Amino acid sequence: MARSKSSNRWLEEHVNDPFVKQAQVDGYRSRASYKLLEINKKDRLIHPNMVVVDLGSAPGGWSQVAAKLVGHKGRVIASDILPMDAIAGVDFIQGDFTENDVFESIMATLGGDPVDVVISDMAPNISGVTVADQAASMYLVELALDMASQVLKPKGSFLAKVFQGEGYDEYLKSVRAVFDKVVVRKPDSSRSRSREVYILGKGFKG
Numbered sequence: 174m175a176r177s178k179s180s181n182r183w184l185e186e187h188v189n190d191p192f193v194k195q196a197q198v199d200g201y202r203s204r205a206s207y208k209l210l211e212i213n214k215k216d217r218l219i220h221p222n223m224v225v226v227d228l229g230s231a232p233g234g235w236s237q238v239a240a241k242l243v244g245h246k247g248r249v250i251a252s253d254i255l256p257m258d259a260i261a262g263v264d265f266i267q268g269d270f271t272e273n274d275v276f277e278s279i280m281a282t283l284g285g286d287p288v289d290v291v292i293s294d295m296a297p298n299i300s301g302v303t304v305a306d307q308a309a310s311m312y313l314v315e316l317a318l319d320m321a322s323q324v325l326k327p328k329g330s331f332l333a334k335v336f337q338g339e340g341y342d343e344y345l346k347s348v349r350a351v352f353d354k355v356v357v358r359k360p361d362s363s364r365s366r367s368r369e370v371y372i373l374g375k376g377f378k379g
């Protein structure tokens with residue numbers, strides 16, 4: 174069967190994408206690294222010695238950035254449903270975040286350490302059915318916010334990728350309810366035709 178026009182277009186875009194090329198030069202596993210770097214530069218999110226939880230971490234672009242920023246005295250706990258090759262300074266838990274035992278494994282790995290920042294780039298596999306994809310994606314970010322609310326230290330921060338659509342406004346409201354300051358970021362490295370944005374909450378009310 175011949176490839177569809179849209180998958181050819183994706184391949185062309187991917188090959189010519191400056192962030193894909195830059196990731197190869199800089200040794201990052203994904204172009205997503207630049208989204209976190211851009212947001213971090215503007216919003217000063219991750220600092221040395223911090224404890225960071227990275228949800229939906231594979232192949233590891235954000236974890237690489239976070240590990241570098243926290244340094245050898247910090248910690249990064251990463252999790253994804255897919256496997257991820259090891260990264261120095263990163264503890265990885267593989268499993269479906271919608272399953273309670275994955276939540277429990279992350280908690281056990283934290284061992285009671287208070288968390289400074291929870292970041293989530295989780296996105297479900299796209300089925301093509303927009304309503305179902307949006308619902309699945311909102312469920313993941315709700316679970317991420319729930320974890321953040323349980324592990325963050327007071328004044329901690331939360332960053333999550335959210336797709337604009339059904340449930341977005343309510344979600345933004347629920348983030349506003351638990352953080353002092355909430356902003357929505359669309360980094361240059363996020364493709365403009367994608368409905369993804371990044372919601373950043375700072376100053377967890379505890």
Ligand SMILES: C[S@@+](CC[C@H](N)C(=O)[O-])C[C@H]1O[C@@H](n2cnc3c(N)ncnc32)[C@H](O)[C@@H]1O
Nearest residue numbers: 203205229231232233234235254270294295296
């Ligand atoms: C955009 S990718 C993350 C890229 C990553 N931040 C990076 O910088 O390399 C989204 C990730 O969410 C993960 N994901 C989707 N559903 C998940 C689930 N139920 N539990 C855990 N991870 C999930 C996918 O496997 C995928 O690796």
